Amino acid sequence: MDLHTVTGYRFAHDRADLALAPGERIVAGGTWMFSEPQIDVDGLVDISRIGWPAIEYRPDGGLRIAANCPIAELAALRPQSGWRAHPLFAQCAHALLASFKIWNMATVGGNICRSFAAASMVSLTVALDGSAHIWRPDGTDRDIPVSELVTGNGTNTLESGEVLRAIDFPAHALRGTTAFRKIALAELGRSGVVMTGRLDEDGTVVVGITAATEWPTVLRYPSMPDTDRLRDDVGSAAGYYTDPLGAADWRRATSMVFAEEIRAELVGAVS
């Protein structure tokens, strides 16, 4: 849609260009930015041509994804040897309710910075201990787990003028065995529950609940929890919410069912 309050549009080519004037906002894929009025915005700074490498394979086995990497490109990521978690990239990308146009334009960083509960890139990064690398307006950087960056349905701890530069995935998480479940009330509806599980080589288990709770819920165990423990932890988690896409009690109950399915799948995968 036309943003009738916007009078300026410029492309960022380097970090200095990311200094935002009052009223300016970052635009990446623009799929949300151009989907509704932005009455407090009078200028847009486009990061699509800034030249960040979309995907960087790190020497330590980790992975860096640029914030402006299109979700479609991430879904087609080339796996490295030992990356048992690789299927999760496409599974989470497909959890985004999206037309072909949105899928190819929407970016990993835009999805995380918009921070909707149903943000599929939040599901992915939470599942794999992803960390947000943030450029601050004073020239310094900071890193924060995405599970802590996102604080609610549409809220996060990004400060004014901060720009998400990249998401970093550690090698140990990429080598983990993963499981994934998703449900939406309508066939083409936004996700009502997205649940992920990861079993690391050292036995650590990480269960992520997104879309069902307003902020990401992460449960960590030094070894596989039994059925009762996991069900109790999932059922007593905070933040299950009601909206037109699902009632809180349905989200909670579905998460408890998925938790056991994921537990059984991970146990089966290594036995």
Ligand SMILES: Cc1cc2nc3c(=O)[nH]c(=O)nc-3n(C[C@H](O)[C@H](O)[C@H](O)COP(=O)(O)OP(=O)(O)OC[C@H]3O[C@@H](n4cnc5c(N)ncnc54)[C@H](O)[C@@H]3O)c2cc1C
């Ligand atoms: C039909 C439709 C369906 C949708 N379905 C879903 C869905 O299922 N789940 C969901 O989560 N969203 C959904 N969305 C919302 C949106 O399209 C997605 O969240 C998308 O991933 C946003 O990415 P983008 O690159 O287009 O972000 P943009 O629209 O460019 O930006 C989104 C926000 O993030 C900020 N931003 C972007 N990049 C950065 C950065 N690097 N640093 C700091 N701030 C940044 C922008 O200033 C803006 O506030 C949907 C939208 C539409 C129109």
